[in-house]
Amino acid sequence: MTRLLHLTDLHFGSERADLVQPLHEAVVAARPDLLIVSGDLTHRARAGQFRRAMEFLRGLGLPFVTLPGNHDIPLFNLPARFLATFGGWQRHVAPDLSPMREAGAALIFCANTADPYRWRGGQLRDDDLRRIFAGLKGRKNGMVPILACHHPLKVPAGFRRDETHGVETALPGLVRDGLQVVLTGHLHHWEIGLGITEATPQPLLMVQTGTALCDRPGERDHGFSVLDLEADAISVTPWIAADGTAAFRPATRRRFLRRDGLWHLAG
Numbered sequence: 133m134t135r136l137l138h139l140t141d142l143h144f145g146s147e148r149a150d151l152v153q154p155l156h157e158a159v160v161a162a163r164p165d166l167l168i169v170s171g172d173l174t175h176r177a178r179a180g181q182f183r184r185a186m187e188f189l190r191g192l193g194l195p196f197v198t199l200p201g202n203h204d205i206p207l208f209n210l211p212a213r214f215l216a217t218f219g220g221w222q223r224h225v226a227p228d229l230s231p232m233r234e235a236g237a238a239l240i241f242c243a244n245t246a247d248p249y250r251w252r253g254g255q256l257r258d259d260d261l262r263r264i265f266a267g268l269k270g271r272k273n274g275m276v277p278i279l280a281c282h283h284p285l286k287v288p289a290g291f292r293r294d295e296t297h298g299v300e301t302a303l304p305g306l307v308r309d310g311l312q313v314v315l316t317g318h319l320h321h322w323e324i325g326l327g328i329t330e331a332t333p334q335p336l337l338m339v340q341t342g343t344a345l346c347d348r349p350g351e352r353d354h355g356f357s358v359l360d361l362e363a364d365a366i367s368v369t370p371w372i373a374a375d376g377t378a379a380f381r382p383a384t385r386r387r388f389l390r391r392d393g394l395w396h397l398a399g
């Protein structure tokens with residue numbers, strides 16, 4: 133079994149201070165093979181916020197891979213936003229904005245969807261797509277291809293439809309070439325297996341994870357997702373600090389089975 137932990141939207145600089153240590157303890161207790169952190173490490177892309185986010189991530193003592201979110205590029209400093217968009221990220225986090233990793237049976241492609249021209253919305257870039265298509269074609273047998281990016285590729289009911297440019301044209305090809313799982317954040321909203329019901333199996337298992345730490349008014353159900361990969365099956369367990377508590381606990385697990393190129397909800 134391969135265990136992945138999907139963490140997103142930490143928002144250091146506007147974080148729930150009382151949840152930082154409980155989050156550390158819960159992530160370590162979950163014992164993942166790899167931590168995937170899908171952007172918004174910071175709230176305003178400031179050096180001190182990047183430093184605190186990286187101190188938190190490195191302090192976990194676990195392997196991790198990460199990619200930028202819209203809050204990780206400058207918003208108000210326009211010269212920096214357009215001329216040094218990912219300067220802070222590359223200085224403090226990593227030079228590679230779209231890394232790729234293998235962990236057990238998982239083959240993880242990260243895409244950088246943060247876009248200084250739209251800021252809030254995102255885009256799938258051609259150079260990321262070329263690299264992902266090449267990786268899908270060259271993958272070893274039995275590997276489960278997973279795409280992680282900040283912006284959602286499919287928007288749940290009640291959210292803006294145009295969140296990420298480039299998805300409609302790219303998605304059919306990604307599915308055809310074997311992409312199986314998508315991990316996203318940004319909405320600060322949970323949807324495990326978007327669109328998959330007992331009656332409607334889907335080719336992509338989309339895991340939309342809520343914010344881990346953001347303290348903006350109205351934020352609730354802070355947490356992260358744990359994915360357990362077995363042969364032709366994935367179980368997803370949200371770990372949530374319910375309102376009014378400062379401890380992350382596993383919530384209801386959902387299990388998905390892969391048959392004939394589709395994910396079926398098994399319970």
Ligand SMILES: [Fe+2]
Nearest residue numbers: 141172203318
């Ligand atoms: Fe966010």
Ligand SMILES: [Fe+2]
Nearest residue numbers: 172201202318
């Ligand atoms: Fe975001």
